[in-house]
Amino acid sequence: MRVATGFTLVELVMVILLLGVMATFSSQFIGIGTQIYGDASRREQLMSDARFAMERLNRELRDAVPGSVRVEDDAGMSGDQGTCLRFWPIATASRYLGSAVSAGLTMVTPQVLPEQDRDLAIVYPLASPAxxxxxxxxxxxxxxxxxxxxxxxxxxxxxxxxxAFTQDSPGRRVYFANQQVLYCVRGGSLWQMAKPLGESLTSGETTQLMAEHIRPASHYFYREPAAFNQSEVGVRLEFERSGERVLFNHKLELLNVP
Known part of the structure; x- marks a missing residue:
């Protein structure tokens, strides 16, 4: 005699409840993992964008004419704190022979020759604060x-x-420049602007977008006379996107000396 087999209603209800509990925990686990992955991806993207801007700024500033670096506000006024950073990239450089206190200059031939009616020659550029x-x-x-x-x-x-130059450089160094570069933070973005020396270059212009998602602050570039020397500038940028924040607080240093 064959006995009928099957599931009772209680067993079916228990199975359904167990499957529901497992599905709930599985969905929560997957959801949390997806959220963690998304947060990590957004944070990594934010850090990557920020690192690019900082590395670009740091590399450009290393090749700046000493004494040409100025921290400025939106109006172009120089100070110890500001939203903009201005400097002159070095076009070429060398060491001169004899004295520079004359209308003529003889120097060791550089790999890149200076250009007539375009370049400015700079000797012993100890900047005046004013x-x-x-x-x-x-x-x-x-x-x-x-x-x-x-x-x-x-x-x-x-x-x-x-x-004629007023003073000789102790190291007999001469620099040449023909461009000016301005980095400014405006509207939550870092912009890089460049123009030939002698032309007007203001913070209102936009040329190259370097970084976005920067939190508002009273200033982004600064100098601390008690802690920094003339070849050092501080930069503080805090990036925020989708609830993720990354703070960069660095000291930028010029490798060149007057």
Missing amino acids: LPLEQGCLYGQCVAAVTDVGSPASGALSLTVDG
């Missing part, structure tokens, strides 16, 4: 326009500038 570099240094005139470039001969190059 003046831009082209308007005067601590020891007087330190910037002059290149008006004539001779032909290299025996490893030396002679050139003529439109004025």
Whole structure:
């Protein structure tokens, strides 16, 4: 005699309850894992974008003419704190021979020759806190326009500038520049702007977007006279996106000396 087999109603209800509990915990586990992965991805993307901007700024500043770095506000006024950072990238550089206190200059031929009627020659650029570099240094005139470039001969190059330098550089260094670069934080974004020297360059212009999602602050670039020397500038940027925050507080240093 065959006995009928099957599941009772109580057994079916218990199975359904157990499956429901397992499904609930599984969905929560998957949801938490997905959320953790999403948060980590957003944070990594935010850090990647921030690192790119900081590395670009750091590399450009390392090749800046000493004394040309200025912390400015939105109006272009220099100070110890501001939303903008201005500097002159080095086009080429070398060591000069003899004295620079004259209208002529003889120097060791650099790999990249200075350009006539375009480059400015800079000798001993110790910046004055009250003046831009082209308007005067601590020891007087330190910037002059290149008006004539001779032909290299025996490893030396002679050139003529439109004025005499007031002071010789202790290391006989001469720098050349023809561009100005301005980094500004505006509207939660970091912008990089560049123009030839002598042209107006304000924080209202937009050229290259370097970073986004920057939290508002009273200033982003700063100098601390008691803790920083003339070749150091601090930058503090806090990035925020989708609830994730990353803070970068770095000291940028110029590798060049006057």
